[in-house]
Each structure stands twice: as structure tokens, then as C-alpha cells.
Amino acid sequence: MKAFAYVNPATEKEAVAALKIDGIAMPLGGGQDLLARMKDYIDSPDRIVNVKGLDATVTATPDGGLKIGSAVKIVDLAENAQVAALYPAVVAAAGEVGTPQIRNQGTVAGNINQRPRCWYFRNEEFVCYKKGGSRCFAVNGENQYHAIFGNDGPSHIVHPSSLAVPFVAYGARFRVVGPNGEREVPAAEYFTMPTLQNVLKENVLDDEELLTHVILPAPGNVKHGHYEVRYKQSHDWPLAFATVVLMMSAANGTTGANGTSGNTIRSARVVLGAVAPVPWRSRPAEEALAGKPLSEATAALAGEAAVSEAKPMSGNVYKVQIAKTAVKRAVMRAAGIKTV
Amino acid sequence: MSPKDGFGFSRRDFLKTAGAGSLATAVTAAGVAEAHAQAGVRALGPGDVPVTLTVNGRRIDLRIEPRVTLLDAIRNRADLTGNKRVCDRGACGACTMIVDGRTVYSCSTLAIEVQGKQIRTVDGLASANGTLHPVQQAFCDVDGLMCGFCTPGFVVSTIALLEKHPNPTPEQARKGLDGNICRCGTFVRVMEAAMAAATSSAGGVRRG
Numbered sequence: 083m084k085a086f087a088y089v090n091p092a093t094e095k096e097a098v099a100a101l102k103i104d105g106i107a108m109p110l111g112g113g114q115d116l117l118a119r120m121k122d123y124i125d126s127p128d129r130i131v132n133v134k135g136l137d138a139t140v141t142a143t144p145d146g147g148l149k150i151g152s153a154v155k156i157v158d159l160a161e162n163a164q165v166a167a168l169y170p171a172v173v174a175a176a177g178e179v180g181t182p183q184i185r186n187q188g189t190v191a192g193n194i195n196q197r198p199r200c201w202y203f204r205n206e207e208f209v210c211y212k213k214g215g216s217r218c219f220a221v222n223g224e225n226q227y228h229a230i231f232g233n234d235g236p237s238h239i240v241h242p243s244s245l246a247v248p249f250v251a252y253g254a255r256f257r258v259v260g261p262n263g264e265r266e267v268p269a270a271e272y273f274t275m276p277t278l279q280n281v282l283k284e285n286v287l288d289d290e291e292l293l294t295h296v297i298l299p300a301p302g303n304v305k306h307g308h309y310e311v312r313y314k315q316s317h318d319w320p321l322a323f324a325t326v327v328l329m330m331s332a333a334n335g336t337t338g339a340n341g342t343s344g345n346t347i348r349s350a351r352v353v354l355g356a357v358a359p360v361p362w363r364s365r366p367a368e369e370a371l372a373g374k375p376l377s378e379a380t381a382a383l384a385g386e387a388a389v390s391e392a393k394p395m396s397g398n399v400y401k402v403q404i405a406k407t408a409v410k411r412a413v414m415r416a417a418g419i420k421t422v
Numbered sequence: 423m424s425p426k427d428g429f430g431f432s433r434r435d436f437l438k439t440a441g442a443g444s445l446a447t448a449v450t451a452a453g454v455a456e457a458h459a460q461a462g463v464r465a466l467g468p469g470d471v472p473v474t475l476t477v478n479g480r481r482i483d484l485r486i487e488p489r490v491t492l493l494d495a496i497r498n499r500a501d502l503t504g505n506k507r508v509c510d511r512g513a514c515g516a517c518t519m520i521v522d523g524r525t526v527y528s529c530s531t532l533a534i535e536v537q538g539k540q541i542r543t544v545d546g547l548a549s550a551n552g553t554l555h556p557v558q559q560a561f562c563d564v565d566g567l568m569c570g571f572c573t574p575g576f577v578v579s580t581i582a583l584l585e586k587h588p589n590p591t592p593e594q595a596r597k598g599l600d601g602n603i604c605r606c607g608t609f610v611r612v613m614e615a616a617m618a619a620a621t622s623s624a625g626g627v628r629r630g
Contacts, residue, residue: 112530
């Protein structure tokens, strides 16, 4: 990799200031994605700003939610009792990230902001849209791990973050700081569908900005399910996965005053991962769940609906079935029905 | 930093002597890093900067560029060559070290980032008299290796596993070691070694 200068700021303010240089400065979280890209000359920053010194705590918010610092290690998220109690799908996703070594080292912000795993993007020889080129090599190339949704744009990557999917499903907001102060962005709007104008990035984060916190709202009366399908059982990104968060009509197992069952889904959020350039919210699946009893039959309907608008590429038609199964089993997990 | 302990004169010793002690030379070199102040925070490098590591309980003072990984610093500068550089991308686990009690891929960690932390490598496991660590002994006893190149990483990961789960279930062992790959494919024996080490150390693994 190219030699770089190193800055180790103690505060957000110092970190933001350190990102502003003549040249390219990049923040370093766990570093496992960034250093690999630098070794392969996909990125060659002049300066690295270590942001592991930023907030690494999980704290309760006044409204009953949680605020997760960007520097929280993925292993600490996976083993956090507060997160497990309120947002079990986050814990499920965190526990499946990579390997023990990756979870020990990787940070929340690093997971969210990691770059695509597309093998054309990762290969120095392929100058694709994401590296300033004028084509996506996946279109006529090897695309078995590429997108089955959101394929109308120039790039056909799938977003690589596992944590982003439950964060979107729980309605998280991302706090971002930059030279002009701070702002909050809903997680669902943080990730951007590729256009010819924005294809170099996967999100709205500016070069001089930092993602500092994930703010999760109080979950309310919900049931949660998360299901990932992998080619290998470990050490790999999922082929497809899903988080479902189901807002229930009343407390589980009771009958409401008007005679409605507490097992009825009032509304749902269904978000799929590894299937589109962004965490992919499936409105058809959400509509299929709303107003239905929480059951295996409903889960199957949600799975069918989730892939009804899929547009797979030449080599990834098989992912449609996997995405369908992931949604179905995530709903089944929310219902407490045993899955494989 | 004592490759001579019980091993006689090594290939590395020869290379180091031939190189006239690059370490000592570097410390007195005039090439001071172009550290400068910006917004109150110093930027270090891109040239050599002082980096102090605590490896297997010993302090090691180096002058290296910020881009040097923990693995390369320890192998090439500190002469502790037990952990191996294989994929150099955090995909194989042969470089696994324990930093403040947790395993990391040292190929994907900058040396400059882990100053002040307790770093443990496979080199620090055996006693000075050559007695192997119980986990190393278990790998020998059950023949838990073929070519052996991945073994240092597996040994370190096994130690971290047993510190977290002194009596692991097979599922915990698989999950705890799934960040390491053996390309010869002797995973069954590796699992046997991990379980045997748990038994032999009777629930208490000696700290490496």
C-alpha cells in the first residue's frame, strides 16, 4: 500500500478537522476493509484518521431507545444485554458478521460504511463505475452474488453491511458530524441507490463527515426475526438475509377488548440484505403481513410477496428463492416457529 | 526476541547479523518523521515514527512507517516469526494474535494502533525450557496439523476460545475457531486438539 500519515484524534471535533487536508483522508475503524483495499490499491489515501477513539458506548435514550457509538466493536454489540433485550435482530446480525477476529476488531460504523464486496470492484484491473470507469462488469460477467433488486441503475453491487439491515428495519437514525456541525439521517435514507452522479459512493456521507452514532427508537410492542442464508456457514457474507420487525396489535397471547387477537400483525417492516445496492425494504412483503395473524402460512405469503418484484441478473436467479426463504424464516422466527 | 533460546543459530539470526542490526541503526537515524500540528492533533509519518509494542510481556521499541501492519512489525522487525503471513487480507487466520484478550488478524491491524496494548503471539507460549503450552501439546498429541502453516493461528485462536469457554461444547469450539482456515483440511483433528486441550488443562488454560 501507499505510505500515509496517521492521525489519532481524541474527539469528534479533532477527527473531523483531521479529515480536511489537501489530498485524500480516510477514517479508520477496525480497518479490515480499508487496509485490504489499500493493499490492493483500490484506495490510496494520503492520511488515515483513526476513529476508534470516538464513542464506544451503548447508552439508553430518554425515549426508551438506545444510542450506539460508532466505535463500538461488533463483538460488544453482539454480547450487549440491553441491545439483546430491545433489538434482538441487531444482536443476531452482529453475531453472524465474519469471524471472531473480525467481530473483535470491526466497529459499528466500519460495518455500515464498508465498501462493496463485488469482485470487479475489488480487482485493481477492473475500472468500473465505482472507480470512475464507465461500465459495470457484472452485467455481462460473473454476477452470481450481485443484486436481484434495484438493478435499474448503473451499478449492480449488493450492499455489504449486515448491521445496516436491522438498523433500517428498526427505524434507526444515523448521527453524522462534519465541518458544518451535525445532522441526523434516517438509516433508510442514508444508503443511496446508484445513479451516474453518485455511483462512487454507497451513502450520503460526505468525505469530511463521520458517522458517529446509531440512534434506535424504542421498539414498542414488536416481534423480531432475522435470518441469514450463507454458502458457507462462516467467514462469508450471506447470499441473502432478512430482518422483519412486526408491530403487533396487542400483547402476545391476550385478546384485545374488541375481540381481536393479540397475535395479529398491525404493521410490519421487512428489510432484505445482500440483494440490492442498499438495504432493501420490501413494501409488498410488508403489505402481505399487515392485518394478518402471525403464522407459518402468513410467513410463506410474505416470502412470496417479498420477491414478487425481483429482477435477477443472468447468474443469480437462484438468489430469488433464497431471498424468499430468508423472509419466510425471519417471520417464522418472529413467531417463535422452529426453522432449519 | 530471543530466537536463540534453545534453538541454536537460526537462519534469521544469520540474516540479522548480516544486516548489521537494522533495528539499532534505525533508532539513531536522523530521519525524523515529518510530524506536524494540525487542529491540535499531530499527524505522524508517512516516514518512520517511533512505535512501542508490548509483545508477550516484553517492550519492543521500533521505528516504522504508520502503514506497517502488526504482523509485519512483529515478524520482520521484532523477529518473532511464529505467526504466519498467508493471505494478508484477514481471510485465513494464520496471523491471529491476541490483543488485550481478544483475537485479531494482525495482518489487518496497524502496529501503530496497538501501542499500549498487551499483544500475545504464538512465540510466547512455550516455556523458556521448551515445555509446550497445553494447547500446543494437544495439537502435537492428536496430530492436529498437516503442513502446519495455519497451526500458529489455530493455536492462538484455541487459547482465546478456552479463555472464554474453558469447557467448550463442540458448537462453541467450531464457532470460536471459524476465523481460521486449514487448506490441508484437517479440521476434524483441529477440533479434537481444541477439545483435548480443554480437558488436559482441566478448565484452566495457562496464560500465554
